[in-house]
Each structure stands twice: as structure tokens, then as C-alpha cells.
Amino acid sequence: MVVNSFKEVKMKVAKDSTTNESVSSVLAAELTLISTLLIAAIMLRHFNIVLAIVVILGLVLFFTTNMPLMPKIKREQDDSLEKMVFYAVLTLGTLITIIYWGLN
Amino acid sequence: MNELIPLMVIIPIACGLLLNLLHKKDTAIKILAIVVAIVLPIIPLLSNYGLHYFGGHAPLIENPILLETLPSQISQSALAIFHPAITYSYESLQKLFIFVLGIVAFFAIFTSLNETKKVSGPYMFLMFMGTAAVTALLLSNDIFHMYIFFEIAALCQVGIILVSSTKENYETALKYMILGSIGGPLLLLGIGFILGAVGSVNISDIIYAINQNLVNPFSQTFLIGFGLILFGWLYASGLPPFHTIKSSIYSKALPHSAALLQSFTVVTFIAMGLVIFRIFSYLPFLKVIILVFSLIAMILGVTMAIIQTDIRRILGFLAVGELGYIGIGLGIGTTLSITAGLFQAVNEILITALLFIGFGTVFYLTNSSDTKKLGGLITQNPKIAIMVLLGGFAMAGVPPFNGFQSKLMIIESALKAGFPEISIIAVLVSIVTFMVFMKAFYSVYLKPKPQDLSIVNENIPKSTILSIAVLLIICLIIGLFPQLVTDNISPFVAGLI
């Protein structure tokens, strides 16, 4: 399944720019993202071990089903003002909500 | 010589205003700029540690004669201890950072004077003004004063982008200003909440009020204030969700001003981060929040850097990713880790400045920074290529450079604090950083030269080569003798916890 999705990435990237370099960089980015996020999820064990296991399993499931993640992330992180403002306001809302109601 | 403390801010501001007046007198501007740029790193070395009260208004308790004439509800209460004036506090940490900032400012101004054909007064003004603003951020012991200079620094950064005539700089500047106008007033609002709870904006007073239980630090006023100030900090330092705009700002500025801009960002990150840490360290979830944002910054910064094709953008994202290391140092929150984080901040200012100036020579030579269009430049200038390669080694953490020492300290402190996962991520991210750097290096210097690549400027100015070499030597010295830096940091950190 994972290998298949790598092939898919290769196909997708190969369409717009036909250099080996960009294919390999997207793959490397994908691997880095997945491995770092999984390792970061292990850190939840300091709060609650069950939560950590559930989150890791959820992440694995999420990664295997939506495998070519990097193109999506790149699309979300582009330079248009609307997306930047959207993420800024989303972060502000989450921060205030968590700090005000969550941890009291 | 305590009088020198305000001069660290006043001299660059005065020089900037003077340079603006000397419009079109090129040699005068050049000489004045170089002289003041040399003076900038020297003042912090000469000045003594201490506090400076503006207008001489010391706390009432230090003036018993005045205290007697006041009503008893003032002289008996905490008001007698509170600071009535804007206070600058100058310690070993401020000395170190102002010195490093001065060095980077000197090399940025030095190279820009030699690379740009027309010396522009306003450009020099913005550079000096930004340096002054960031210095004031470091020195100030007052959250409102910090907000003012934070806004001035933001305006200077926008100005620097506007002056460097690159493609689409106006669009990026307007985006940054709109985001900043959402972040800035919210920071002001957070300061208002803290002011409403404590009645003072001086940081020592706020900490005193919290420690003496004069206010309830878990009240919702304080929590909202904390959230808004934290949001302002995220905007100021370019942590996610502001990493895209920050990296695009670096890529739209001219390379030497990008070197200065990133040092502004790092210093702002440190100054405001330490203030947040000092005031709110009683909150149990503060460290978790800082850790989460730094980890996201590291992961997103490095993964986005891999898939870019513009070298300046790659460096911009890498610079954001490296900020995550400093954040991790703050977030773990032990003495060793904070020392390591601040050490990493010093190293990052120097190394990223080196890389921006070094890769900037490519932009200077060919007027292009797209990796697809570049190649084979090692024959043009092998000396710079080797020095940039060594700079990349320093960034990735290869011994004997300084990046190795600070990253080792961060990994060690994470292991000691019981977070082995963080150290694994740190190692992984630094390996990927190295890979990204080598990819950029290969496609700029090593791969065969494309046919349509035209060289605009034949020779790189000697001053640029000199700046890169000196920065590299400083990196090497700090790498070999890390005590030079850590000895300045550790007394401050010991006072912090």
C-alpha cells in the first residue's frame, strides 16, 4: 500500500515537472513528515499512554489512506493572503479556546 | 559606565536620521555608516551591567525623602517598589546578543555599501533603525515599550523589503503588514489585559505581583492576556502559522538585508520568548505550548524547504526550521536546555547570515536564484563555494563548527529531561537540513552549467568575500571554544529559574 502510494506520487509529480530531482525531494519530504509526526506523537505518553496509542494508530491509518500528503500540504502553504489569514485566525481561535476553557 | 546603556539604542537611531538628511552625498553616507557600524558592536563591550531608569525616575523606595512626603497608602503599599520609569536592564545575555547583532549589522551594511552601485540614504536609515529597535527589544524591561519597538521593527522590515527592488516585493510587504496589523493590536490588547490585572507594565513588577499573590495569576484576565501575547510572539518570530510569510519576506529582500532581517527575527524571538517565560513560567502548560509550536516549526520548515526551487526561499524555510531548535530549548525548560537554546540562537544568527550573504553572491552574479536555471558556478568562484559549503556544515551541525556544539547541548538536555523523542526528531531534522543544503549546493555550484545562464556581474566585491570569511572564522572559534558564549549565558539562565 505504501509502495503503491509512492508510485502515485511519482506519477503525479512527473506530470508537471519531469526532473528526477523534484520527485525525490517530494518523496524525501513525505518520509520526513511521516516519521517526525509519528515520533512526535509518541511524546503524548507523558500525558496518557492510552491516548498516545490511539493517536499513533489514528495517524498511521490517516497516513496510509491519504498517502501523497506533500502535494496537499504544499497547496495549503502557498503564498496567498487568504490562506495565511485563515491559518492565523484558526491558530488564534484554538489558542484562546484552549487557554480560556480547556485548562482551567 | 552605565550611561552607555541608552546609547546602544540612541546612536543607531540618530545615525539613521542623519543619513537620511545626507541624501545624495554618497561618500559622506559611506563613511558615517561604516564608522557607526563599527561602533555598534563596541559599545556593549564597554558598558557596565546594570539598570537604567529613563528620566532618572528610580523606584520610590530608593528615594526616602520623596517617599515621606507621599500619602501613606502609596508609601506603605507595593507601589513604592514599582518602577515608574521605562527601565532598561543590561546583563551578560544582552551584552552577548547586542554584540552579535552588531557584528551581523556591520557585515550587512558593509556588503550592501559595496554591492549596490547607488548608496541609498533611506535604505541605510531602515537598517540602522531596525537594529536600534531590536536592541531596545532586548534591553527593555517593560512590555509596552517592547510593543512599541516591536511595531517599529516590523515597519523597518517592511521598509527594507520595499527598498530592495525585487520582483513582487510590494505584494509580500502588504501581506506582511496586514497579518502584522492583526497580530500587533492583539498583542497590545494582551498587554492591556495584563495592565488591567497588575496596574503596571514593568516586567519585574508583574513578576513581583504574581509572587506576592497581589493578583490571582490563574484568573481569566491573566490567561487571556497570556494567549494574546503568545499570539503576538508567534507573529513576531515567524513560528507557524506565520512561517510562510516570514520565509517569503527573506526571499524578497536583497541577500545582505535578508541576513539582517533573520537576525532581527531571532533576536525578537529570544527577547519576547524570554519575557513570556519570565512572566508566565508558573503556568504548567506554557512549556507544552512552546514545545508544540517549535516542533511544528521544525517539521514544516524543513519539509517545505525540501520542495522549494528558489535558493533564497530554501534558506528562508531553513531559517524558520532552525528557530524550532531555540524554541525546544526554551520549551524543555531546564537550565541546560535554555542555555543550549540561547547558544543555538547566537549560532543561528551567525550561520544564517553567512549563508544568506554567501548564496547572495549567486544572485549578485547571475541575477537569478532559481535552482533550475543555475549551475556550474564553482568555476566562477571556488573560494566562496567552499566557504558556503563549510557554512552549510555548520548549520547542519558537523564538528568542529558551532552548530554542532549547540545542537549537541540541546539533544543532551532533551535526553536528560526525559524526552528522547525530541532528541531523535532534532537529529532527524538536522540530517534533512543537511540534505536540503547539499541539494541546493549541488544545483547551484556542481551541476553542469546551463547554456542560457548569463553572468551579469563578473567580479564579486572583495568586501563580500571578507565578510563571509570573517563570519566563518567566528563560527569556527565559537565551535572550538563554546565557553566564550555559554559563560555569558549561564549566569542569566541561573537567575531565570
Place this chain on the structure above:
Amino acid sequence: MIDIVIDTQLASLFTSAAFIIVGLFAAIFLDNIIKKIIGIAFIEEGANLFIVTLGYKPGGIVPIFLPGMDAEWFALNSAYPLPHALVLTSIVIGASTLAVMLAIAIVLYKKHGTLSTSEILGDK
């Protein structure tokens, strides 16, 4: 039922909240650059109003110490002057930020011929 007496201070806090909310709405959702900038000016005004309101004292006097006043009475009755001093600075900063943004907007209008943010500041 809780009785909430809407006095001047509370009402003016609500006003500043309304400014900030309207301003944030404009800065996020409106498409025209000039209107976005007007919204940003409103956010700044709301923050200033909030801070000045903190120093208000119901039934107090203006914090100017005139000769002949009793110091103790003055300390009990005057409004808190520190927020006023802070707001003076931040009003000026707000105005200068606004001026720079308007200048950039004019340059961008000359380049693109439109004031729509989605066309000027979208991804390219």
C-alpha cells in the same frame, strides 16, 4: 437573575469589543484593500479604547495635579494616568502603519489596476 448595571466603564468596554470584532471581520473577510485597511484601523482603535477604559474611575477627576489640591484626596480620586501615556504612543503608531499600508496599496493599484485582494495578493 444577576443584575448587571451598565455603567460608563462597562459600556465602553463593550464598545471596544465591538470595534475589535467589526475590525477583525473586515480585515479577514472583506475583499477591497482600502476596506481591509479601514478595518485594521478599527482594531487598533478598539485596543486603544480598551486600554484607556482601564484607567477610568467612576466619579473621578482628570489626573492633573493642580496647586492647592490635597495629595491624599487626589490619589484617591484621580483616574489612572499610565494607560493614557501608553495610548498616546500607540495612536501614533497606528496612524503611521495605516499610512504605510495605504502607500503600498496605491503602488499596487498602479501596477495591477484593481483593489481586489484576491487578485493582487493571491498565489501566483
Place this chain on the structure above:
Amino acid sequence: MIEYVLMIIAVLGCVLALMQRDLLKAAILTGINGACVAFLFQFLLAPDVALTQAIVGAAIVPVFLALAVYKTQRTDDK
């Protein structure tokens, strides 16, 4: 009593300013809003801030906005 009226006018002014299709009207309404806030500062016992706000909020900001509108276009075409 008059301060409550001023608050209502200020909030209405800022909503109305954002609803205008004519940007010049929006600029003038911003000025009304700024003047109301200046009066409010006076009622909140801050005459020094009120003076600054009266100059900046009621005169300088609307003039800047009007200049920007004059240099660009007058209508907000959706």
C-alpha cells in the same frame, strides 16, 4: 447619558463605513467614528489622549484614506 449616544454612533459609524460602496463615504464615516472616540476619551477622563485622537482619528486618518481613494478608484466593485 451623552456618552452612551456617542458609543452607539461610533459603533454604527464603523459598521456603516464598511457597508458603503462609495469608498470616499467610507473614509468620511471613519472620521466620524474617530471623532466620537475622541469625545469618549474625554468622558473617560483622558483629555490628553482625546486631543491626540481628535487630530489623528478625525482629521489625519480620513484625509489619508481620502487621498488613497483619490489616487485609486472610488467605488468598491465586488
